[in-house]
Amino acid sequence: MEKPYGRRIAAAALSLWELDVDEIVKEFLQESSENLDRLDQEFVRLESEPENRELLGSIFRTVHTIKGTCGFLGFTKLEAIAHAGENLLSLLRAGDLKLTDEIADVLLEMADAIRAILKEIQTNEAEGTQEYPELVQRLKELQGKAAEKKAPAASGDGKAATPDSLPQTTPAARQESASPEQRSEAKEIQSEKKGSSRKSTPAVVASRLGGALVRRGRVRAEDILRALELQEAGDRRRLGEILIELGVVTAQEVNDALSDKKPPDAAEAAIRVDVNLLEKQMNLVSELVLLRNRLLQIASETNERNLNATVHGLNYVTSELRKNVMKTRMQPVSQLFDKLPRIVRDVSKDLGKKVHLETQGGNTELDKTLLEAIKDPVTHILRNSIDHGVEQPEKRKQCGKPETGTVRISAFHEGGNFHLEIADDGAGIDAERVKQKALSKGLITGPQAEKMTQSEILNLVFLPGLSTAEKVTNVSGRGVGMDVVKTNIEKIGGKAKLDSTKTKGTTVSLEIPLTLATIPALTVISGKSVFAIPQAALVEMIAVDEADSQKLIEMIDGVAVFRFRGTVLPLMSLREELKLKEAQTGDDSIVKLVVVRTEGRQFALRVDVIRNTEEIVIKPLDKRFKSIALYSGAAVLGDGRVALILDIPAFARRAGVIAGREARAEQAAEGQKKERLTLLLLGGSDGERLAIPLEFVQRLEEFDPAARERMGGLDVVQYRKEILRLAHLEDLLENRRTAKRTEEGLASAAKEKISALVVRVDASTTAILEVPKILGIAKVEIDKLAPPSRAGVRGSLVVQERVTELLDMPAVLAKLRAESHVPGVLVGAGTEQPHVS
């Protein structure tokens, strides 16, 4: 709710000498900057709804307020600009002038100028030396234009409209002489009225006086309406005077109503607090949480009933306190959203594009410092979306898209995190071009490029030095931006991800922790050390009997993999990865595994003991430990022990789950030839051995032979409610003895279960690749391959003393894609899923 500034300041003027003028200026600055932010937004909205009187009224009031106050405080330069702007706005509001691009530009410029001067006042306590004669001149010129047009423009406007057809705005707009306070009051009463069951007469609430009188039960709404009608008909007297004349109130009652204090509203129930104070409070509460944790631990070791009861009380109060302090720092993301329409307008105008901004979830809350921290990255992504994403109107037309592009920004909470998605419906990113660019800049090597998934390639845009924009504009395309975006987001513990479909658009997703203060984490022990795994990365904890683990954990050539719900996950032992020498703690007859996820990939970590989950306060680790790159910080636990927080993405890179950025960059720099691959070994039907890099395999599955169905001349299976193409791997390779498979293979296939790999053909298509026999997994280092003997094969090498053909999976998948395309059809409800073992 806007505050009637001028009025309050004027009241303050009476006792100015007792007041701290600095305080007034400070408050003026703060409120004005809030007003200006709203102004930006309203101007942009106004461009799409130039006839919106309510909007115009609101803009006018804001500028009027600024003008009034700065005149009072002696900021003449500011006053001159605001005054010129106000005059122009009043013409717009009266309908004497239609909003044009030119006017919108000048008005926005005015807002910028006001903002610049306000900033100057804030830092130097004076208006500064910058003059704006041209701006004032242009504001005045545009007013002049209105005068010429006045005759035709004035005829068709608001005056003809009845209060019923323009219920909200006409009376307010008519009340030229009313103070801003009166108008804001009017608005307030309107909403009050709207809520009540009584059929309200909107015009009744036109003024503060009317509202106050109605509220006091002195006057019926109908009487005020009558008075207003008289005013409209040309009665120049003020509302109070008319009402007295009509005999519905006494002069005394009018005076009482006029001096009526505003009822306390939401704004007055809130106070402004120094952010630093909150910061300090938060730190103290964090420490308190730690102390409480220790105390809980100590209390649990004794049998003191009194102590235990007290500690439990403390526990509860501390938790509540923490929750509440955190809440004080939460801010709706709309604070950020409100600043965006202006950016969209300026950037798109600059580039001659038409862009419509949609925001969703503005009331989603986020810690203030985090909100502050994502401001620049989000602005940058938005600029990028408009600059590189959305095409020029003509081009969009050619592509059959609406001329106006849409950028949709949505915020939501999920999984204890704050998510923000910025999606455009523009040209999308050409993964092939990103790849070529990355190759040409040496950011990745050829073999690496081959094993990268579509998504990994797209996310290369976050690497420094990679910009796919053909030309550098002043908006973006200098190849520094996206890197900075990612760095800034990661700095606050968040993640940035990009997804794009060529010609369809690009979506950048940010995932941010709700607060920096504490995070829930799972604590585990390996050797003698305690480690913390952030809950956000946690998928599942599994304990298996040593005996059973044989079946689930396979050690092939020293590489451990873990079968988890039909998936094969890389398995790492924390003890081995960290080279822990201490003896194993805990019961070793049970194998404990923690399944974690990062960037959509999962892997398992074997630990000695799974302890518990705790709220931990992340403390940064000394830069001297940075080179180890496996820890993201340290935390003091409830029992006073220190735990290292595991950097799960770093472990993933180590496990080869995701191609590491550092590894890529470094290998490129050194021109390293050796390639490390984890291979899935297959036995061909002809006795030959084949190998597929594991990263191309999403899952291993077995299907009942009966699950094989036919559709459009192709084999298909139902898998997870989708109909997927089932192709035999050997059919995709150039095969010399195909006959063998077709006769014998099919005969046996009728009885045996089908071994199959779930593979991703492209970003949107998944297929099932039938394979003859799965032999196991091997980790190999390849520096040289024997040349391939047939299409679909990259080359051959010796694995486990057998000659093995390494498949060229990109080629195989390309063939699969070319041969057939089964659209992802949803299997209707009630359909049984295939039997999956």
Place this chain on the structure above:
Amino acid sequence: MSASQRYSTFLLNGICFGVHVEKVQEVLEFQDITPIPLSPPVLPGIINLRGQILTTIDLKTRLGISAAGANGQQMMMVIRTSEGPMNLLVDKIGAVLEVDPDLFEKPTETLKAGVRAVTMHVCKLESHLLLVLDTEKVIQLPAEAGSSPGSEQPRIEQGAR
């Protein structure tokens, strides 16, 4: 004659070292160090000092002094540095000595390179030598000591900020 200065002294393998008292935050009995796996021996780990996490530097390893000669439990000296408090692992804490700066001499060439690099002054006392350390230099680990044997790939610095 200039005013005398006070130095907190400690022993490393029987050799007496000192740091200016103003650089010393506190002296601690030995307490549990949480090791950081894969970190070099010069960094035995971190400690929890009243909720604050401090990096511990094994001063003997840092100065290249043989680890032998330590009898019993080592002690800790928390020093104030430009990077905040740091914890030094020493053999034994000695007295606070008042030293006349006139007695200060430049470290001689005969000192071991590792020690000389971080020694500000050498001071001949009646019974023994006192080596005054430059704490800021002590906490800057030489490249080879700072790099971890566990990390296979040297990290690429992400440009200056």
